[in-house]
Amino acid sequence: MNRRRFIKASMALAAACGTPGLMTLFSNAAWAQESDIADGQSRAFDFNVLQSMAGDLAKKPWGGAPRPLPDTLATLTPQAYNSIQYDPEHSLWNNIPGRELDVQFFHVGMGFRRRVRMFSLDPSSRQAREIHFRPALFNYHDAGVDTAQLVGQSDLGFAGFRAFKAPELARRDIVSFLGASYFRAVDETYQYGLSARGLAVDTFTDTPEEFPDFTAFWFETPKADDTTFVVYALLDSPSVTGAYKFIIHCEEKRVVMEVENRLFARKDIRQLGIAPMTSMFACGTNERRMCDTIHPQIHDSDRLAMWRGNGEWVCRPLNNPQRLQFNAFTDDNPKGFGLVQTDRDFESYQDIMGWYNKRPSLWVEPTNKWGKGTIALMEIPTTGETLDNIVCFWQPEKPVKAGDQLNFKYKLYWSGEPPVRSPLANILATRTGMGSFPEGWAPGEHFPTTWSRRFAIDFIGGNLKEYAPKGIEPVITLSSGEAKQIEILFVEPFDGYRILFDWHPTSDSTEPVEMRMFLRCQGQTISETWLYQYFPPAPDKRNYVDDRQMR
Secondary structure (H helix, E strand, O other), X not given: OHHHHHHHHHHHHOOOOOOHHHHHHOXXXXXXXXXXXXXXXXXXXXXXXXXXXXXXXXXXXXXXXXXXXXXXXXXXXXXXXXXXXEOHHHOOOOOOOOOOEEEEEEOXXXXXXXXXXXXXXXXXXXXEEEEOOOHHHEEOOOOOOOHHHOOOOHHHOEOEEEEEEOOOOOOOEEEEEEOOOEEEEOOOOOOOOOEEEOOEEOOOOOOOOEOOEXXXXXXXXOOOOOOXXXXXXXXXXXXXXXXXXXXXXXXXXXXXEEEEEEEEEOOOEOOEEEEEEEEOEEEOOOOOOOOOOXXXXXEOOOEEEEEOOOOOEEEEEOOOOOOOEEEEEEEEOOOEEEEEOOOOOHHHOOOOOOOHHHOOEEEEEEOOOOOXXXXXXXXXXXXXXXXXXXXXXXXXXXXXXXXXXXXXXXEEEEEOOOOOOOOOEEEEEEEEEEXXXXXXXXXXXXXXXXXXXXXXXXXXXXXXXXXXXHOOEEEEEEOOOEEEEEEEEEEHHHOEEEEEEEEEOOOOOOOOEEEEEEEEEOOEEOEOEEEEEEOOOOHHHOOOOOOOOOO
16 A cells, blocks of 8 residues: 555656655755856766765665655645646756757655755766756746745755657656656557656565655756756665656657666665556456446556567566556566556547646666566556556566675667567467357347356467468467367458367365466467466355346
């Protein structure tokens, strides 16, 4: 529930702040009367400086909980908070004529008290100056904020930032860093969806999850025609500190982030999550339990996609389970993984508020050797679309001990589809429903006497029609139960093949059934691998109920 409250608040309030312990790392800055909003004293800065800063910080005790905010900010309602807007006339790069990029800051407020410091960095001189908070940077509209309480509060900091790209400078942001170490980006649809994080700590252990904070950002000033900008971030938490470098490419149809971090462990860490991402799956083609709405599907992402170190491509459809589930997929130097939204047809969602058909996918591409570990997937039960319930990250195999230093490099692709795709047949969709009757024949007047669950997995591409005359063979592996009534059907509308099978239980167990399937032809693998986790009902629920009323 702590996770849920945190994520829900982050989405509803759009805010987060920095750490008081960070104040000791910077000298006090004098105010300056100049048009540039950066008003602090110049200090030398580069990524090496930031790494030293993070290393020194790790040797000190964590700064603890954030200081209280002024009452006028601490008591804001969500509506009042959201009415506070940054003044675009004071945006970070407003003084660059014809600029392609710009940055604005979020206000601190309400329950988000962690203060984030912002710095402007000259890329040629490598001199950085702090941007101090002052009320003149914001338009408060009807928020009811008593700005008199904010005068002289230069250490109030900011909650985060968002970046804009021309010609959308005045209307739509494309990158947002907001809340602990959470951040998001959009593709050509300008629709936000799932979130990434700088780091995850103890997401699935017997101790409370820890949410590290980005406590300071440094922005390299771009040239007017640049569509790429560089931002550095300092991360801090009770267990770990970190230096991060983001090279953010704001391309025409997607956002690509090159990420490098140097992590310093303050203490032993039971579970460290690298390149974590958080999404929502309420219901889809395979899981209908929570879809009693006008919407056929509700999700930000529909699958976990993995390109394993051994070259295998894996598709794992997401679930909204009845109880929390945690799965770990072992790998060695993974080539990539991500949470993907493959169904981008409006008809699949019928949603004019969430626009789930426009939600981007997020793909992680390691760019240095990550070694052995697991791709972790946590699925949390949810009753609706307002709570993120899917978490995915890389967990190194080697335990993290106090004093350890780690370095990870990777790219993040925010786009409609991942930048890479298996040359084999791809999985289009997974569907489930009642079984034990011939496909093409409705259960009819008499329901089946034998209970089973039917699975339909649709495959497209990969020259399947060329293999068909030679014989397509579904290779199905189950952790329990039996697969019966296996069928291979060509489906003209999507020009692919549907594999059908009925799962029959062989015991009364309700433990999850691990399912695995791929296609082969004459001993050759011709598709990516389908993984699925099915939750059998209790024995007394394994029956079909005919609720028709005949009069």
